[in-house]
Amino acid sequence: NAGVTQTPKFQVLKTGQSMTLQCAQDMNHEYMSWYRQDPGMGLRLIHYSVGAGITDQGEVPNGYNVSRSTTEDFPLRLLSAAPSQTSVYFCASSATMDQPQHFGDGTRLSIL
Amino acid sequence: RKEVEQDPGPFNVPEGATVAFNCTYSNSASQSFFWYRQDCRKEPKLLMSVYSSGNEDGRFTAQLNRASQYISLLIRDSKLSDSATYLCVVNSWYSSASKIIFGSGTRLSIRP
Numbered sequence: 367n368a369g370v371t372q373t374p375k376f377q378v379l380k381t382g383q384s385m386t387l388q389c390a391q392d393m394n395h396e397y398m399s400w401y402r403q404d405p406g407m408g409l410r411l412i413h414y415s416v417g418a419g420i421t422d423q424g425e426v427p428n429g430y431n432v433s434r435s436t437t438e439d440f441p442l443r444l445l446s447a448a449p450s451q452t453s454v455y456f457c458a459s460s461a462t463m464d465q466p467q468h469f470g471d472g473t474r475l476s477i478l
Numbered sequence: 479r480k481e482v483e484q485d486p487g488p489f490n491v492p493e494g495a496t497v498a499f500n501c502t503y504s505n506s507a508s509q510s511f512f513w514y515r516q517d518c519r520k521e522p523k524l525l526m527s528v529y530s531s532g533n534e535d536g537r538f539t540a541q542l543n544r545a546s547q548y549i550s551l552l553i554r555d556s557k558l559s560d561s562a563t564y565l566c567v568v569n570s571w572y573s574s575a576s577k578i579i580f581g582s583g584t585r586l587s588i589r590p
Contacts, residue, residue, distance in 0.1 A: 466524045469522050471521055472521050
């Protein structure tokens with residue numbers, strides 16, 4: 367009963383490096399999304415997808431790319447890491463946009 | 479004005495007390511509403527959906543007031559384990575697109 371699985375749980379990068387945060391769900395959910403949460407702040411939507419092959423930008427998309435080649439997977443790519451991208455990243459999924467979302471455990475990312 | 483606003487925290491109440499939070503939203507076309515709880519450094523977890531007629535789950539009661547555009551969460555007989563940040567979530571329609579908006583959260587601390 368995995369739900370939403372995010373990897374890695376922790377990562378430290380140097381400025382300018384690129385990396386991919388993985389997100390997979392086994393609930394056959396159509397809607398998936400990526401959020402970042404900074405200390406003392408709410409969740410901010412980075413990108414989202416309403417189904418395989420369809421992605422769209424959220425509130426803070428700059429510096430991030432996504433793709434949705436399968437229903438299960440929704441990776442988030444940091445193109446050239448910057449210290450401002452130090453944050454906790456959450457992936458979430460739901461059957462549709464109207465349904466409550468299930469969150470992964472989060473990835474804690476530090477950019478030096 | 480923010481699209482979704484929550485009561486500023488933190489709330490610090492004794493065990494056994496009743497506490498209520500409000501969350502206002504600006505888009506009258508909002509369709510679905512949820513309350514999540516988030517423990518420190520953990521992922522948000524669904525607490526309950528909010529239905530038009532109001533709904534109850536044990537010690538928790540959620541209400542929706544469409545006329546005044548707010549949702550509320552009431553916690554009765556509060557427990558130490560209720561200490562967390564409570565997030566309201568509103569799903570709104572803007573033109574032809576739907577948007578999920580998280581409130582910034584209200585911190586609740588229950589003292590013995």
